[in-house]
Amino acid sequence: MAFVKSRDTQIGYDDVGDGLPVVLLHAFPLNRAMWHEQIAALSSRWRFIAPDHRGFGESSVAPSATMEEMAQDVAALLDELQIEQAVIGGLSMGGYVSFAFYRQFPQRVRALILADTRAEADTEEARRNRERMAERALREGAEAIAEEMIPKLVAARTLNERPEIRERLRLMIVRNDPAGIAAAQRGMAVRRDQTDLLARIEVPTLIIVGCEDQLTPPELSEAMHQRIRGSHLVAIEGAGHVSNIERPQDFNRALESFLQRIEPKR
Ligand code: MLT
Secondary structure: EEEEEEOOOEEEEEEOOOOOOEEEEOOOOOOOHHHHHHHHHOOOOOOEEEEOOOOOOOOOOOOOOHHHHHHHHHHHHHHHOOOOOOHHHEEOHHHHHHHHHHOOOHHHHHEEEEOOOOOOOOHHHHHHHHHHHHHHHHHHHHHHHHHHHHHOOOHHHHHOOOOHHHHHHHHHOOOOOOOHHHHHHHHHOOOOHHHHHHHHOOEEEEEEEEOOOOOOHHHHHHHHHHHHHOEEEOOOOOOOOOOOOOOOHHHHHHHHHHHHHOOOOO
């Protein structure tokens, strides 16, 4: 665990392993600990860099948390580590940040991993719902957000039969500062539509989705797959939105087979 200063915030991160650098960007409202199984299984072959986004985990809360600002935090981290180019991957909000990173720093992206995410911006209804949740976080705290979010983050079967996953998600969520949760919701509400970028992505791209993902359903991943030239799509049976936590072995297999085809330099 280390920290890097990025303009108005301090970013906590893990940097584990050797080899081709792979940045893993966590979902909302979790933190970098969500990547535990991926890093434990694969860091003997690749170097994993997993930051906490501003306002989450051990990173400090900043007044605003747009996807562009989070992407700039990742660039500041790579600068600090003297890494010019890396595989950039994220799940859900981490995917939104990956798109924002690719748009701002395409030359720094060796390959992309887009897990349980979407390229589209929010609908008006989704924006209103985010503002409601931001206000709820500030008023009632992170525990209320955990209660509201957990049933949406996992498949029904995970929710009913795997209390240890529910508890792990709850602990990640309640340790976050409500102000960070609210800022990220407001940042996601104003994120731009990235669909125009899809046809211009020129790096190897892996798309992963849980077959029972309610928040970013598999059709959205299928649509991204159609538009990103040469992309590879893996759908994971029995997983909901947090596919890497619900089905780590399947997720890791997809990650491993993708990464072993990527050469360190272009
Ligand atoms: C996430 O998992 O990061 C969130 O569900 C993304 C979102 O709210 O759009």
